Amino acid sequence: MNRTYELMFIVRPDMVEEDLDKLISTLESQVTSSGGAVKSVERMGKRRLAYTVRRFHDGMYILLTAEGSGELIHELERRLRVTEPVIKFLTVRVDEEQKRLDKIKQIRESRKKKAPPAPAETSAEAGGEAASVTA
Numbered sequence: 032m033n034r035t036y037e038l039m040f041i042v043r044p045d046m047v048e049e050d051l052d053k054l055i056s057t058l059e060s061q062v063t064s065s066g067g068a069v070k071s072v073e074r075m076g077k078r079r080l081a082y083t084v085r086r087f088h089d090g091m092y093i094l095l096t097a098e099g100s101g102e103l104i105h106e107l108e109r110r111l112r113v114t115e116p117v118i119k120f121l122t123v124r125v126d127e128e129q130k131r132l133d134k135i136k137q138i139r140e141s142r143k144k145k146a147p148p149a150p151a152e153t154s155a156e157a158g159g160e161a162a163s164v165t166a
Contacts, residue, residue, distance in 0.1 A: 032100065033067070033068075033098050033099055033100065034098070034099070034100070034101070034124055034126045035070070035096065035097075035098050035124070035125050035126040035129065036096070036097050036098075036099070036104050036122055036123065036124050036125065037094060037095070037096050037122070037123045037125050038094070038095040038096075038097060038104070038107060038111075038120065038121075038122045039092065039093070039094050039095075039120065039121050039122075039123075040092075040093055040095070040111055040117050040119065040120035040121075041080070041084075041090035041091065041092055041093075041117070041118045041119045041120070042054070042090065042091045042093065042116045042117055042118065043087060043090065043091070043116045043118060044077055044087060044089040044090055044091055046091060046116050050116070051091065051093075054114065054116065054117075055072055055093065055095070057110075058095060058107060058110070058111075059072070059095075061103075061106065061107060061110065062097050062099060062103060062107070065099060065100075065102070065103040065106065066099065066100070066103070067097055067098055067099025067100070067103045068097065068098045068099070069095065069096070069097050069098075070096040070097065070098060071094075071095075071096045072093065072094070072095050072096075073093070073094040073095075073096075074091070074092075074093055075091075075092035075093065075094060076091065076092065077089055077090070077091050077092075078090065078091075078092055084118050084119055085118050087118055090118055090119070096125075104122055107122075108120065108122060
């Protein structure tokens with residue numbers, strides 16, 4: 032069963048761009064060879080960490096969105112765990128959240144279709160009320 036996952040990982044801030052490209056391409060090839068698909072790779076750039084991790088105050092953030100099985104994600108996490116430049120990583124399954132949001136959106140649209148339009152106030156009624164107030 033293919034599910035959608037977001038894999039956020041932080042690498043050392045002093046990592047060379049070519050090495051980062053090589054790491055990302057290795058992860059992408061691992062996903063595709065395991066029968067998954069990489070939806071997107073977003074480089075978020077160098078950012079300040081909330082707390083010191085392995086004596087680093089900054090890190091380069093990368094967000095990889097992949098579709099695949101749990102075994103695939105388990106293997107990716109294993110590779111990230113043993114890769115020295117990776118400081119931290121976090122994997123989140125996002126397909127359940129997307130299904131929930133789609134369901135809410137569908138319910139809202141069906142309510143809009145069912146709700147009759149509000150009756151408009153006629154100008155005669157509005158004028159009559161205004162006349163009685165002033166009198």
